[in-house]
Amino acid sequence: MRDFSRDHRWLSINTATVRKSRGEDLPLPRILEACVERGIRAVSPWRDQVQAAGITNIAKMVREHGLQLSGYCRGGMFPAADAAGLQAARDDNRRAVDEAAQLGAECLVLVVGGLPGALQGKAAHKDIALARSQVRDGIGELLEYARTAKMPLAIEPLHPMYAADRACINTMEQALDVCDELDPYKSGSLGVAVDVYHVWWDPKLEQQIRRAGRNRLLAFHVCDWLTPTADLLNDRGMMGDGVIDIPRIRGWMEAQGFAGYSEVEIFSTGNWWKRPHGEVLDTCIARHRSMV
Amino acid sequence: MRDFSRDHRWLSINTATVRKSRGEDLPLPRILEACVERGIRAVSPWRDQVQAAGITNIAKMVREHGLQLSGYCRGGMFPAADAAGLQAARDDNRRAVDEAAQLGAECLVLVVGGLPGALQGKAAHKDIALARSQVRDGIGELLEYARTAKMPLAIEPLHPMYAADRACINTMEQALDVCDELDPYKSGSLGVAVDVYHVWWDPKLEQQIRRAGRNRLLAFHVCDWLTPTADLLNDRGMMGDGVIDIPRIRGWMEAQGFAGYSEVEIFSTGNWWKRPHGEVLDTCIARHRSMV
Numbered sequence: 001m002r003d004f005s006r007d008h009r010w011l012s013i014n015t016a017t018v019r020k021s022r023g024e025d026l027p028l029p030r031i032l033e034a035c036v037e038r039g040i041r042a043v044s045p046w047r048d049q050v051q052a053a054g055i056t057n058i059a060k061m062v063r064e065h066g067l068q069l070s071g072y073c074r075g076g077m078f079p080a081a082d083a084a085g086l087q088a089a090r091d092d093n094r095r096a097v098d099e100a101a102q103l104g105a106e107c108l109v110l111v112v113g114g115l116p117g118a119l120q121g122k123a124a125h126k127d128i129a130l131a132r133s134q135v136r137d138g139i140g141e142l143l144e145y146a147r148t149a150k151m152p153l154a155i156e157p158l159h160p161m162y163a164a165d166r167a168c169i170n171t172m173e174q175a176l177d178v179c180d181e182l183d184p185y186k187s188g189s190l191g192v193a194v195d196v197y198h199v200w201w202d203p204k205l206e207q208q209i210r211r212a213g214r215n216r217l218l219a220f221h222v223c224d225w226l227t228p229t230a231d232l233l234n235d236r237g238m239m240g241d242g243v244i245d246i247p248r249i250r251g252w253m254e255a256q257g258f259a260g261y262s263e264v265e266i267f268s269t270g271n272w273w274k275r276p277h278g279e280v281l282d283t284c285i286a287r288h289r290s291m292v
Numbered sequence: 293m294r295d296f297s298r299d300h301r302w303l304s305i306n307t308a309t310v311r312k313s314r315g316e317d318l319p320l321p322r323i324l325e326a327c328v329e330r331g332i333r334a335v336s337p338w339r340d341q342v343q344a345a346g347i348t349n350i351a352k353m354v355r356e357h358g359l360q361l362s363g364y365c366r367g368g369m370f371p372a373a374d375a376a377g378l379q380a381a382r383d384d385n386r387r388a389v390d391e392a393a394q395l396g397a398e399c400l401v402l403v404v405g406g407l408p409g410a411l412q413g414k415a416a417h418k419d420i421a422l423a424r425s426q427v428r429d430g431i432g433e434l435l436e437y438a439r440t441a442k443m444p445l446a447i448e449p450l451h452p453m454y455a456a457d458r459a460c461i462n463t464m465e466q467a468l469d470v471c472d473e474l475d476p477y478k479s480g481s482l483g484v485a486v487d488v489y490h491v492w493w494d495p496k497l498e499q500q501i502r503r504a505g506r507n508r509l510l511a512f513h514v515c516d517w518l519t520p521t522a523d524l525l526n527d528r529g530m531m532g533d534g535v536i537d538i539p540r541i542r543g544w545m546e547a548q549g550f551a552g553y554s555e556v557e558i559f560s561t562g563n564w565w566k567r568p569h570g571e572v573l574d575t576c577i578a579r580h581r582s583m584v
Contacts, residue, residue: 118519126537161453163493164535201455227410243456245418
């Protein structure tokens with residue numbers, strides 16, 4: 001297992017972590033600059049942040065600073081209530097692949113979607129099996145496109161508390177079943193993003209990381225699970241402030257040959273997004289060295 | 293599958309559902325009376341409510357009204373940080389078995405516990421595998437005692453969002469693995485309480501209900517998953533107000549021969565606990581007939 005205690009060369013910052021600074025929106029160029037200033041070598045930006053700053057501008061910054069992209073957030077949201085919705089998702093996902101390729105990302109992260117309409121508060125139906133089947137079909141179709149663009153797709157199993165509205169793929173086992181069906185030869189074009197927040201509780205986690213193997217382990221995201229957790233979405237903890245044994249999980253990843261970045265992804269309305277982003281990044285660096 | 297549309301003979305009320313009426317605590321005797329008035333034949337009371345009213349008093353009421361207890365809430369909370377804590381949990385669980393037997397409950401529901409201290413906001417450690425091993429040992433020991441008292445133990449897999457602080461058994465598969473280990477012959481003395489709120493998202497739910505079979509399916513709890521869910525603990529929905537396809541899950545239960553009560557268990561600080569308990573019970577009856 002790699003020793004993270006002496007530097008932060010394997011730290012990546014998911015840019016949502018400093019999406020806000022002192023409660024105010026922080027533009028992506030300023031986030032990138034703040035990372036570069038601290039010797040952070042990798043980031044994972046969100047599409048809306050890239051769009052707001054202009055992708056040509058961001059691609060140029062990334063290139064000039066020699067930044068790596070441990071991922072690009074995010075494609076997915078495949079299920080829809082009608083054919084037009086499915087088509088719109090298909091088109092949007094192809095654009096996400098193109099953007100990820102333009103930025104040189106290591107993978108496109110897929111948050112696959114749940115029951116159509118649920119995120120807006122009104123699910124169109126209750127058939128989660130149907131949603132899952134649309135997800136499988138959507139990934140299958142996107143995979144052909146992504147292979148041409150040489151952009152690996154990383155399915156992110158989301159915590160079961162998001163099954164209704166954000167992602168109906170909720171365990172590693174389920175994600176890997178999809179991978180095995182759509183990419184049986186483990187080509188590297190389809191795999192998983194392992195976010196400790198979503199999967200730490202899973203009694204089969206070690207077993208399924210082993211099953212995934214190196215070619216399916218495309219990304220590793222870290223933060224922490226707080227007790228109590230005040231909000232289902234935006235109360236993630238800084239590594240070390242919660243109950244997740246992150247080094248143990250990283251050890252399982254690395255035992256399979258994973259050698260990529262540890263990407264910090266924290267959504268935190270009540271705490272970290274209220275602080276100055278410099279303090280947050282400095283804390284990420286310190287905790288990366290001591291708690292990851 | 294039984295037709296629930298014409299009466300509510302298979303409705304049970306978990307008494308937490310009307311723990312409060314218009315925001316005020318409602319004593320258990322008044323809850324029982326309100327159920328009896330409406331022809332509700334079964335309840336599942338909580339230990340603290342029973343204790344507040346006196347168990348002799350409650351046992352007498354239950355007997356005189358011919359009420360059935362679809363379960364007794366609850367035993368469990370096995371993990372502890374030291375030997376004294378483990379012993380205290382052991383003693384308390386034996387008392388819970390005794391109380392359940394005195395009241396004539398069909399089973400004692402087990403919410404098994406998580407990381408010691410996490411519920412109080414400060415976990416003693418992060419070793420969820422250790423907690424799970426203490427749970428298995430605790431259930432194994434309690435099972436011998438419960439068999440003597442002829443009280444079936446129903447492990448309730450809790451939603452993974454409670455893995456840290458309330459229960460580190462989080463899927464049907466995991467619960468049934470414990471059952472198979474401790475009671476390989478499916479004697480009926482150990483099984484599961486299937487609460488749709490906790491398990492609806494599980495892609496292996498149908499498969500695991502089939503695996504459980506009749507002798508392991510000891511209880512069936514219903515409510516609904518709201519989108520959005522405002523609170524991790526106390527924002528459960530009334531059946532029909534959320535995204536869970538309850539009849540489908542009940543169908544899977546009944547296909548295995550389950551013929552017991554559908555027990556309504558709703559924790560709802562922001563909505564149902566604010567209303568008069570009569571209105572809540574009437575709504576439970578109506579929704580039991582139309583949405584369960």
